[in-house]
Amino acid sequence: MDTLLHQFFQQLINGISLGSIYALIALGYTMIYGIIKLINFAHGDIYMLGAYFGFFATTQLGLSFIPAIILSMACAALVGIIIERIAYKPMRNAPRIAILITAIGVSFFLEYGMILLVSPQPRTFPAVFTPTVYNFGPLVANSQQIVILVSAIILMAVLTYIVNKTKAGKAMRAVSFDADAARLMGINIDRVISMTFALGSALAAAGGVLVGVYYNSIDPLMGMMPGLKAFVAAVLGGIGIIPGAMIGGIILGVVEAMVSGFISSTFRDAAAFGILILILLYKPAGLLGKNVREKV
Amino acid sequence: MNPIRKFDLTAIAGCALLFAVLQGLMFGGLIGPFWELNIILICINIILSVSLNLINGYTGQFSIGHAGFMAVGAYTSAIITVKLGLPYELALIVGTVAAGILGFLIGLPTLRLNGDYLAIATLGLGEIIRICILNIDYVGGASGLMGIPRLTTFAYVFWIMIFVIFFIKNFKNSAPGRCCLAIRENEIAADTMGINTTKYKVMAFTLGASFAGTAGALFSHYFFLAHPASFTFMRSFDILTMVVLGGLGSMTGAITGAVLLTFISAYLSDYPEWRMIIYSITLIVLMLRRPQGLFGSVELSREMFRLGGKKDGRAAEGK
Numbered sequence: 001m002d003t004l005l006h007q008f009f010q011q012l013i014n015g016i017s018l019g020s021i022y023a024l025i026a027l028g029y030t031m032i033y034g035i036i037k038l039i040n041f042a043h044g045d046i047y048m049l050g051a052y053f054g055f056f057a058t059t060q061l062g063l064s065f066i067p068a069i070i071l072s073m074a075c076a077a078l079v080g081i082i083i084e085r086i087a088y089k090p091m092r093n094a095p096r097i098a099i100l101i102t103a104i105g106v107s108f109f110l111e112y113g114m115i116l117l118v119s120p121q122p123r124t125f126p127a128v129f130t131p132t133v134y135n136f137g138p139l140v141a142n143s144q145q146i147v148i149l150v151s152a153i154i155l156m157a158v159l160t161y162i163v164n165k166t167k168a169g170k171a172m173r174a175v176s177f178d179a180d181a182a183r184l185m186g187i188n189i190d191r192v193i194s195m196t197f198a199l200g201s202a203l204a205a206a207g208g209v210l211v212g213v214y215y216n217s218i219d220p221l222m223g224m225m226p227g228l229k230a231f232v233a234a235v236l237g238g239i240g241i242i243p244g245a246m247i248g249g250i251i252l253g254v255v256e257a258m259v260s261g262f263i264s265s266t267f268r269d270a271a272a273f274g275i276l277i278l279i280l281l282y283k284p285a286g287l288l289g290k291n292v293r294e295k296v
Numbered sequence: 297m298n299p300i301r302k303f304d305l306t307a308i309a310g311c312a313l314l315f316a317v318l319q320g321l322m323f324g325g326l327i328g329p330f331w332e333l334n335i336i337l338i339c340i341n342i343i344l345s346v347s348l349n350l351i352n353g354y355t356g357q358f359s360i361g362h363a364g365f366m367a368v369g370a371y372t373s374a375i376i377t378v379k380l381g382l383p384y385e386l387a388l389i390v391g392t393v394a395a396g397i398l399g400f401l402i403g404l405p406t407l408r409l410n411g412d413y414l415a416i417a418t419l420g421l422g423e424i425i426r427i428c429i430l431n432i433d434y435v436g437g438a439s440g441l442m443g444i445p446r447l448t449t450f451a452y453v454f455w456i457m458i459f460v461i462f463f464i465k466n467f468k469n470s471a472p473g474r475c476c477l478a479i480r481e482n483e484i485a486a487d488t489m490g491i492n493t494t495k496y497k498v499m500a501f502t503l504g505a506s507f508a509g510t511a512g513a514l515f516s517h518y519f520f521l522a523h524p525a526s527f528t529f530m531r532s533f534d535i536l537t538m539v540v541l542g543g544l545g546s547m548t549g550a551i552t553g554a555v556l557l558t559f560i561s562a563y564l565s566d567y568p569e570w571r572m573i574i575y576s577i578t579l580i581v582l583m584l585r586r587p588q589g590l591f592g593s594v595e596l597s598r599e600m601f602r603l604g605g606k607k608d609g610r611a612a613e614g615k
Contacts, residue, residue, distance in 0.1 A: 039412045039415075039416065087580055087584070090584055091583065091584065094583070094587055095587070096411055096412065097358055097411070097544075098583045098587040099583075100358070100412060100415060101536070101540055101579055101583050102579065102580055102583040102584070104360075104533065104536075104576075104579065105575075105576040105577070105578075105579030105580040105583065106576070106580060107576075108533065108572055108573075108575065108576035108579075109573060109576035109577060109580065111572070112569045112570075112572040112573045112576065113573060115569045116569050116570075116573065120569075224529075228416075228419070228420070228423075231416060232416075232420070235413075235416070264431070266427065266430060266431050267427065267431065269423060269427055270423070270424045270427040270428065272420075273420030273421070273423055273424050274424065276416065276417065276420050277405075277406070277417055277420060277421065277424075280406075280409055280413055280417055281405050281406075281408070284409065284413065
């Protein structure tokens, strides 16, 4: 019994650190969905790009962790804006399915473009921290997990500040509430959308760098699964709702850690999709969402 | 005679001729093993794209988990022939039915969702099917089910493909098919007109899934093995690209898309990453420039050629 409880808390620690990465990616999904109602399939690949930017920043430019993560976030923000301008902006009034297909196309383009550019072989992310192991009683947490948690909390706090307290954040909330009314009020919608993509992509890139630090290995297809799972996290919390994405990410991470700890790690991915199906069937608006009925 | 039936007869005669020519060339050795493989692959891909078109194009439900149903067909049929030693024909039927039953069970709850949510749910279900197969040791787990005899011949693939094409074509022109089209155009309006939308959505989904199962059964019995890695999201994406390239809602479009993309990937088989880049750029450019695909929802027909100069053959569709 004691070992079971011990294992439970250990998996909880692992789950929370994994979950905070999902939460970072899910935030981008949820913000972009909130503004232009697009499931940005390419978001997981922005996270992959972020990991590579971080990798090159540390190995080629010799930067330490904090400058590297900032540089990576800036590059990813730029990529996010470019993608939005080229692929999504001309489709503003196109049917939803057409935009979804475009997003799938962009996602595959980024994945296979990176395979061509940097080879499909996984790369070893340099150790930017001396791995220290902290013992809390019988429980173990390493320095990477703590860095992930702390960085994630800081980034989420910054995001919450930007969205709730600044003028730009107010514009974002206005556009997601009613784009046409926002335009009538003199808000430059295109700029707000670009900014949303920049913010979301930067957060995903931070997630990518943190994963690189955590698992020490990155490859061009690494964004596929986490991208989908972060979407699950966003739906779980209620898509379009920022605190929902954070909660959803953490819950998903914990569930996954529990499944791989107590059942089998091969069923981890199935667990995430199982959650998705259940939430879509029973509470499609998500944990924090309100039900909206479609009217004719 | 009814003009539609007359058209069917001509079309079947044309297919028989095409079959005779291709089979003759294969016997004569003019089509080597590489192109024979690709012709069989084209036929399998046509079955897949036409069946996905039934769900995505005609009924307007966006499913991207087709590879999962293909996997079910591939594995169940392989169990019938390899593990139980029963005949191939039975395996094809069981593979089809199994995928259909699963499609029904999955479709019933998930088709309540729409648009983006349905897309993600089907994607997730496709992955769950694959992960479950991966964890069943009876069918070989991660190393796949090996030692499947090559029982798929060109004749099987070709005539099953023709059957599926005609089945779906006639389904589209039947009363349930028209209900599906109505659901695509406007689900709420269809509901108001007294169409049981859930019933027809599930019907289309089940049919599409079972034909994907058939394609999977043909696939595993041609390539000697059923491997979980053959049925990833990538495969669903391939099929989706074929349908979208040809034009969602166009049967001839789906066929053309399947033929074109199979040829492209055969030519690019040495450069697999270029293949995916070309696929993805095709999708993006297509959506930006011609979101309705090559044919839109128009069918390629003799009238279209006769009208020649007329814009994209809309006049022909009106007949």
